[in-house]
């Protein structure tokens with residue numbers, strides 16, 4: 456096991472108080488935090504997942520999902536284990552809430568692999584929650600940036616302000632889960648608080664490229680009033696923030712039926728009142744191409760995770776409007 460002393464905690468005698476994320480765990484000797492990856496050993500808090508990699512792939516950037524950040528490119532994607540939320544519908548529970556097999560991959564080795572992967576634009580910290588992999592992500596992201604790689608976080612946004620501020624200068628893009636726009640859903644289904652995620656999104660939007668994902672669970676977080684409130688909030692920051700409405704399938708502790716495509720399409724219709732780019736995830740065959748918000752010209756054509764046609768510059772070829780998409 457790789458042990459590294461954790462950042463962002465205080466000591467109170469033998470007890471440790473972790474403030475990496477808003478769970479603010481108070482951890483007695485021999486105990487672990489809610490995330491399961493920070494342990495108090497004799498009065499010192501250690502991270503248990505430093506450099507422990509459970510999954511390594513070269514993925515299309517569209518799979519993160521990021522649709523407006525280097526569309527059509529590839530990104531080395533790594534994950535570890537643990538999570539600081541407890542969503543009963545977790546779609547990645549085998550690494551979020553169990554300890555999978557891992558390999559040791561120190562930052563320099565991961566960066567070497569990323570640099571030698573063809574057509575790769577950088578490193579995505581994904582699969583499980585990267586904010587509780589903090590020390591490794593920070594160490595890696597810092598060097599990766601020096602070497603010209605981009606860093607991407609695919610995150611639940613449940614991180615405290617100070618660690619987020621420290622990490623953001625090395626982060627180029629984030630896909631942040633906003634699991635619902637009701638505090639009750641967060642506390643009941645995810646064991647977290649919406650306000651903390653809202654704060655993360657608002658700070659991230661000021662610092663890097665941001666896309667949002669909401670896994671729509673029919674009957675739980677598809678209330679039209681809540682969705683519209685979320686749309687107004689996101690659109691108020693920037694109408695060009697891409698929103699991915701992803702289809703829920705039964706997983707982990709939740710066995711409600713999969714969300715119907717009709718519910719997803721209705722949610723998309725609502726959100727389009729506030730946002731220029733709303734996509735449907737986890738549904739083969741839907742149109743997820745990108746259109747110019749001014750004239751409707753197709754800018755990027757996608758077939759699932761594959762880009763089949765890409766705009767040539769950051770201007771619409773028909774009306775000449777500037778397009779808010781980061782290209783190579």
Ligand code: SF4
Nearest residue numbers: 473476479480488490
């Ligand atoms: S990172 Fe883990 S130990 Fe620290 S506050 Fe969050 S859940 Fe608790």
